[in-house]
Amino acid sequence: MSTRICAIAACCEGGGIGKNGDLPWRLRKELQYFGRMTCRVSQEGRQNAVLMGRKTWDSMPAKMKPLRHRINYVLTKSDLTLPGAITCKSLEEALSDFEKRGDAVETFWVIGGHAAYELAFASASFYRLYLTRIHASYDCDAFLPAIPVDLTSVSDPDVSSEVQEENGIKYHFEVLERPAVFGAKQ
Numbered sequence: 001m002s003t004r005i006c007a008i009a010a011c012c013e014g015g016g017i018g019k020n021g022d023l024p025w026r027l028r029k030e031l032q033y034f035g036r037m038t039c040r041v042s043q044e045g046r047q048n049a050v051l052m053g054r055k056t057w058d059s060m061p062a063k064m065k066p067l068r069h070r071i072n073y074v075l076t077k078s079d080l081t082l083p084g085a086i087t088c089k090s091l092e093e094a095l096s097d098f099e100k101r102g103d104a105v106e107t108f109w110v111i112g113g114h115a116a117y118e119l120a121f122a123s124a125s126f127y128r129l130y131l132t133r134i135h136a137s138y139d140c141d142a143f144l145p146a147i148p149v150d151l152t153s154v155s156d157p158d159v160s161s162e163v164q165e166e167n168g169i170k171y172h173f174e175v176l177e178r179p180a181v182f183g184a185k186q
């Protein structure tokens with residue numbers, strides 16, 4: 001049985017996700033949504049994992065690291081040691097560690113940036129993209145890779161279909177699913 005990979009991202013018009021190693025926007029409730037979704041488990045005592053690129057790890061404030069209540073995997077080609085995180089040289093290495101944890105873990109989330117999303121989208125185990133679309137454009141230097149074309153829009157009971165607004169900025173949540181992942185564990 002292989003893991004189903006979920007990715008979660010926020011992008012603005014034009015597909016931008018980051019600028020100068022940071023998020024181009026400040027949307028507190030959107031960040032809370034990220035926290036809620038990546039911590040969500042169906043059974044008490046289980047944990048999810050988040051996989052991120054090393055630059056995304058670097059971009060997080062020290063007091064936020066590692067992301068609480070989640071196993072933190074950081075993708076890097078170097079031999080870095082990062083307190084609170086498990087470094088890995090490939091998506092497969094992180095998945096292999098995750099799968100060894102059996103029923104103690106539930107959802108494997110890929111949380112960016114560009115390279116991590118690209119690996120997730122290219123994986124045969126890729127299942128869902130939770131995408132926040134921000135109705136504004138920002139100057140960005142990091143972008144979401146092309147979203148796989150075979151995804152279809154689905155609903156999730158924990159995800160609002162209403163347009164959200166914060167600080168005068170509108171955005172909405174989408175859940176996009178690749179239908180044909182059989183016999184897999186989410």
Ligand SMILES: NC(=O)c1ccc[n+]([C@@H]2O[C@H](COP(=O)([O-])OP(=O)(O)OC[C@H]3O[C@@H](n4cnc5c(N)ncnc54)[C@H](OP(=O)(O)O)[C@@H]3O)[C@@H](O)[C@H]2O)c1
Binds near residue numbers: 022052057077078111
């Ligand atoms: N809007 C969003 O949802 C969102 C989400 C996440 C991040 N962001 C933003 O995105 C930006 C950072 O993203 P980014 O795309 O520049 O960088 P990133 O993907 O976070 O990190 C890139 C690093 O990951 C490692 N890496 C990449 N591919 C690898 C592979 N195949 N094998 C092993 N290691 C690999 C390398 O680390 P080494 O150099 O150490 O080898 C590489 O330099 C920031 O601005 C951040 O705020 C936005």
